[in-house]
Amino acid sequence: MCFPQIILNAFKQQKQVHLKSSQADLVTETDLRVETILKSAIRDKYPVHRFIGEESVAAGECVELTDSPTWIIDPIDGTANFVHRFPFVAISIAFTVNKQVKAPMEFGIVYSCVEDKLFYAQKGRGAFLNGEPLNASGQEGGITCEPDSDDDDEVRWQGLSGLCCIPDDMLCVCFSVRALGTAAVDMCQVATGGADAYYHIGMHCWDIAASSIIVQEAGGVVMDTDGSPFDMMSRRVIAASSTAVANRISQVIQAFPCRRDDEDQCRCICGGKGVNSV
Numbered sequence: 001m002c003f004p005q006i007i008l009n010a011f012k013q014q015k016q017v018h019l020k021s022s023q024a025d026l027v028t029e030t031d032l033r034v035e036t037i038l039k040s041a042i043r044d045k046y047p048v049h050r051f052i053g054e055e056s057v058a059a060g061e062c063v064e065l066t067d068s069p070t071w072i073i074d075p076i077d078g079t080a081n082f083v084h085r086f087p088f089v090a091i092s093i094a095f096t097v098n099k100q101v102k103a104p105m106e107f108g109i110v111y112s113c114v115e116d117k118l119f120y121a122q123k124g125r126g127a128f129l130n131g132e133p134l135n136a137s138g139q140e141g142g143i144t145c146e147p148d149s150d151d152d153d154e155v156r157w158q159g160l161s162g163l164c165c166i167p168d169d170m171l172c173v174c175f176s177v178r179a180l181g182t183a184a185v186d187m188c189q190v191a192t193g194g195a196d197a198y199y200h201i202g203m204h205c206w207d208i209a210a211s212s213i214i215v216q217e218a219g220g221v222v223m224d225t226d227g228s229p230f231d232m233m234s235r236r237v238i239a240a241s242s243t244a245v246a247n248r249i250s251q252v253i254q255a256f257p258c259r260r261d262d263e264d265q266c267r268c269i270c271g272g273k274g275v276n277s278v
């Protein structure tokens with residue numbers, strides 16, 4: 001059975017849910033299974049390639065980007081959606097070489113499983129959704145962002161308060177806010193022109209690497225929330241329909257400290273914090 005079908009079949013069924021670092025940080029047997037299948041299929045073809053996979057990192061592997069070709073994998077982006085059968089769950093895969101942390105990396109793929117939407121982009125070759133070219137809107141107005149992310153309560157609270165209480169300054173670039181529960185698909189909305197911007201502090205490289213390439217290849221812009229160039233390890237991202245929109249958002253974002261993904265990140269959370277059936 002192919003791995004999107006594994007996700008779709010499990011989507012409807014009861015799941016054993018393990019908590020990782022917090023109530024908002026979940027993993028199921030399907031996340032682990034999909035990551036294992038993906039890695040072994042890639043390894044069969046490319047034995048020397050390296051991986052940064054969300055669930056392998058959660059099990060203790062280091063986030064270490066070297067010059068070697070590296071696959072950055074989120075086997076299910078939107079695990080909380082998956083657990084609650086909210087129909088936005090995606091597989092996110094990015095590929096980079098030579099320690100390239102800035103978009104565009106080599107290529108990125110985001111497959112939104114329930115919607116059957118395949119977003120992909122390759123450096124210098126444009127971005128596509130199910131074969132049709134993607135174009136960012138170039139406008140300002142609709143923003144996507146995620147309030148519930150991160151293993152850190154402080155960061156999660158900052159995200160929640162940011163969504164529930166959009167700062168006045170932000171209202172000049174935003175008339176509506178949407179949160180699909182998967183950062184990868186949120187960002188891809190910017191590539192489609194359906195949303196004009198996305199921003200977040202606290203996501204991980206596996207959440208944002210693939211869609212950062214897709215946004216950029218669709219003519220959009222990705223940058224750090226402080227206005228500096230995008231760095232997938234920084235855990236801070238603005239994706240926007242134009243440089244002007246990205247700059248305006250970076251000027252009003254309340255920055256707060258967030259540890260980089262590649263800093264001291266051999267963090268085994270084996271055993272987790274609990275298990276539930278949903």
Ligand SMILES: O=P(O)(O)O[C@H]1[C@H](O)[C@@H](O)[C@H](O)[C@@H](O)[C@@H]1O
Binds near residue numbers: 026054078150
């Ligand atoms: O589902 P995962 O891969 O853990 O990623 C999600 C993150 O953990 C959530 O908290 C966010 O709200 C989602 O948008 C992420 O993409």
Ligand SMILES: [Mg+2]
Binds near residue numbers: 076078207
């Ligand atoms: Mg994710």
Ligand SMILES: [Mg+2]
Binds near residue numbers: 076077078
């Ligand atoms: Mg995930």
